[in-house]
Amino acid sequence: MGGILKDCMRFQSFYDEIERRHPSGIPYTEHIKEAQARYARADPKTKSFTFIHCWLEVRHTEKFLSLQEAMKQSRRPSTSDKRATPAEDEGNEAGQDSTPANSSMPAAKQDRPPGRKQSKEKVKRNGRGVDECIEVWGSFVQMKVEEAKQKNERWKEATRIEQKKLEESTRLEEKRLEIKERRLMWEQEQKIMFCDLSSMDESQRAYVRVMRAHIAAAKVASLNSGASEHASGAAGDDVSSA
Numbered sequence: 387m388g389g390i391l392k393d394c395m396r397f398q399s400f401y402d403e404i405e406r407r408h409p410s411g412i413p414y415t416e417h418i419k420e421a422q423a424r425y426a427r428a429d430p431k432t433k434s435f436t437f438i439h440c441w442l443e444v445r446h447t448e449k450f451l452s453l454q455e456a457m458k459q460s461r462r463p464s465t466s467d468k469r470a471t472p473a474e475d476e477g478n479e480a481g482q483d484s485t486p487a488n489s490s491m492p493a494a495k496q497d498r499p500p501g502r503k504q505s506k507e508k509v510k511r512n513g514r515g516v517d518e519c520i521e522v523w524g525s526f527v528q529m530k531v532e533e534a535k536q537k538n539e540r541w542k543e544a545t546r547i548e549q550k551k552l553e554e555s556t557r558l559e560e561k562r563l564e565i566k567e568r569r570l571m572w573e574q575e576q577k578i579m580f581c582d583l584s585s586m587d588e589s590q591r592a593y594v595r596v597m598r599a600h601i602a603a604a605k606v607a608s609l610n611s612g613a614s615e616h617a618s619g620a621a622g623d624d625v626s627s628a
Contacts, residue, residue: 394441395454400424414522415529442523575601 401421418438425435435441444450578597586594 390437390440391444391450391453393435393437394444394450395457396428397421397425397435397437397441398445398450398454399457400428413525415525418522418526438526439523442526 401417404417404420404424422435422438578594579601581594583591583594
C-alpha cells in the first residue's frame with residue numbers, strides 16, 4: 387500500500403470518528419480541521435496531513451471504500467478462534483451422526499447482478515459524493531485564501547510599524563548629530579573669542595582678530611534676523627486682532 391493511500395486511510399478513520407460524534411449541520415471544514423488536529427496529535431513525529439487534495443479525490447471511490455472496510459474488519463476481534471463448549475461439541479457430533487455420509491451441502495447462494503434501479507442509485511450516490519467533494523474542496527481553498535490574505539495583512543502592518551520605527555530612529559539620530567555639531571562649533575567659537583593673544587605672533591593674532599570679527603558679525607546677523615521675525619509676527623498678530 388502506497389504511503390499516500392495509507393495516510394489517506396488513516397485520515398479517513400479520524401474523519402469518520404469525528405463525523406459520527408458531531409451532529410449534522412456542522413460544516414465539513416470544521417470536521418477537516420479537527421481531523422487534521424487529531425492526525426497531528428496521534429504521532430508527535432508525524433507532520434500534519436498534507437494530502438488533503440488526494441483524500442478529497444479518492445474518499446468516495448469504490449476501491450478506497452473497500453480498502454477502508456477491509457481495514458475496519460481486520461481491526462475487529464475474530465470469533466473463529468473461540469473454542470466450542472462441550473454442549474456444542476455434542477450437538478455437532480450428533481448432527482454429524484444423523485447426517486448421511488453421502489449428503490452434500492447446498493451450493494452457496496450467489497448474489498444477483500445489480501439491476502437498473504440499483505445502478506442508477508449508485509450513480510446518484512457517486513454524483514452526490516463528487517458534489518460534496520467539490521464543495522468541501524472549494525471551502526478548503528477559500529479558507530486557505532482567507533488565511534493567506536490575513537497573513538499578508540499582518541505582514542503589511544508589521545512592515546509599516548517597522549518602517550515608522552526606522553524613520554523615527556533616523557530622525558532622532560539626525561537631531562543628535564546636529565546638536566553635537568552645534569556644540570563643537572560653539573566650543574571652537576569660545577576658544578577663538580577668549581584665547582590669549584599675548585603668546586601669539588603677529589600673523590596668529592591677525593587670524594584670530596579676523597575670526598572674532600566674523601563670529602561677531604554672524605551673531606549680530608542672527609540676532610537681527612530673530613528680532614525681525616519676532617517683529618513681523620507681532621505685527622501680524624496686531625493686524626489679525628484689528
